[in-house]
Amino acid sequence: MGTSFARSFALLALLCLLLPCHGKGKLSTKFYAKSCPGVATIVRSVMAQALAKEPRMGASIIRLFFHDCFVNGCDASILLDDTATFTGEKNAGANANSVRGYEVIDAIKTQVEAACNGTVSCADIVALASRDAVNLVTRRPDVERAARPEGLAHGEPECRQRQPARSGLQRRVPRLSARDMTALSGAHTVGRARCLFFRGRIYGEPNINATFAAARSRRARRAAATATSRRSTTRRRTLRQRLLHEPGGAARLLHSDQELFNGGPADALVRKYSGNAGMFANDFAKAMxxxxxxxxxxxxxxxxxLNCRKVN
Known part of the structure; x- marks a missing residue:
């Protein structure tokens, strides 16, 4: 399993190196080679410190990246604070008191600005931080990414319309296939989930493993909606394909994950991922x-x- 994961994430690095050069909205991993050559080292250092302090932060940064990209593209608009004249994505229903890691991005941005003022976009910092989060969580060769400018503002209405939640795979993010979405859901095998987001599943859905539901319901009953539970049935923090296919096919904490294995077209792919770590890692890397x-x-x-929380 380790070898196949390593090879797949190495392939991802090669795929990214083949991206076209920056210009006219295109991307390149070498965009900052001259203007800010130390940016990757800075991001990696801050991310390593953040995960050493709180291992859960790796999953949080990956989730922040997902939620940013799923709404009008990867433009770091999720980082914008609300103002008297602007209501952004940060406090929308899918993000408020849920998406986290903003302080880590702030810490990275502060160091990057000190080294290369006004050069590296917040969107690229989020992408690079997510790359390192995957690397640090999986302990595998890293995922390369850069570079794009940020959008100035995207408001809450778009966020509510475009955030994948209970709609399953039928309402996909534009340009991401059902296979992409299935692979990306593998990121749900790390981190924790708020009780608010799975109470409806453990109490009201029939397609859930009874033992699994009972264990989670005991915690949910005595916890506030803001409390969290491990998404995995084990204590491992690594991103693993096995949890896409839990015993009985119904031991998934989140409704959106159960949609992946619920008698639909994605079932066969989930089974393949369950038995083939290399396929999962390769597809996850390409989807990222x-x-x-x-x-x-x-x-x-x-x-x-200059400050990821506000426009210049």
């Missing part, structure tokens, strides 16, 4: 690259923010 290439709509005003 594909998601990281989701761009804001043409004509969207952009800038390199």
């Amino acid at each position: 690259v594909k998601m990281g290439g989701l761009m804001p709509a043409a004509g969207t005003p952009t800038e390199v923010r």
Whole structure:
């Protein structure tokens, strides 16, 4: 399993190196080679410190990246704080008191600005941090990504319309296939989930393993909605394909994950991932690259923010 994962994530690095050069909205992993050559080292250092302090932060940064990209492309608009005249994505229903890791991105941005003022976009910092989160969580060769400018603002209505939740795979993010979404859901095998997001499943859905549901319901009953539970049935923090196919096929904490194995077209793919770590790692890597290439709509005003929480 280890060898196949290593080979697959090494393949991902090669795929990213083949991306076209930056210009006219295109991407390149070498974009900062001259303007800010130390950016990758800075991001890696801060991420390593963050995960050493709180291992869960790896999953949190990956989730932040997902939630940013799923709404009008990877433009770091999720980082924008609300103001008297602007209501952004950060406090929308799918993100408020749920998406986390903003302070880690702030810490990275502060160091990057000190080294290369006004050069590296917040969107690229999020992408690079997510790459390192995958690497640190899996302990495998890393995932390369850069570079894009940020959108100035995307408001809450778009976030509510485009955030994948209970709609399953039928309402996919544009340019991501059902296979991409299935592979990306493997990221749900790390981190924790708020009781608010799985109470409805453990109490009201018939297609859940009874023993698994009972164990989670005991915690949910005595916990506030903001409390969390491990997504995995084990204590391992590594991103693993095995948890896509739990015993009995119904031991998934989140409704969206159960949709992957619920008598639909994704069942066969989930079974393949369950028995083939290399296939899962390869597809996950490709899907991460594909998601990281989701761009804001043409004509969207952009800038390199000096502070990721506000426009310049």
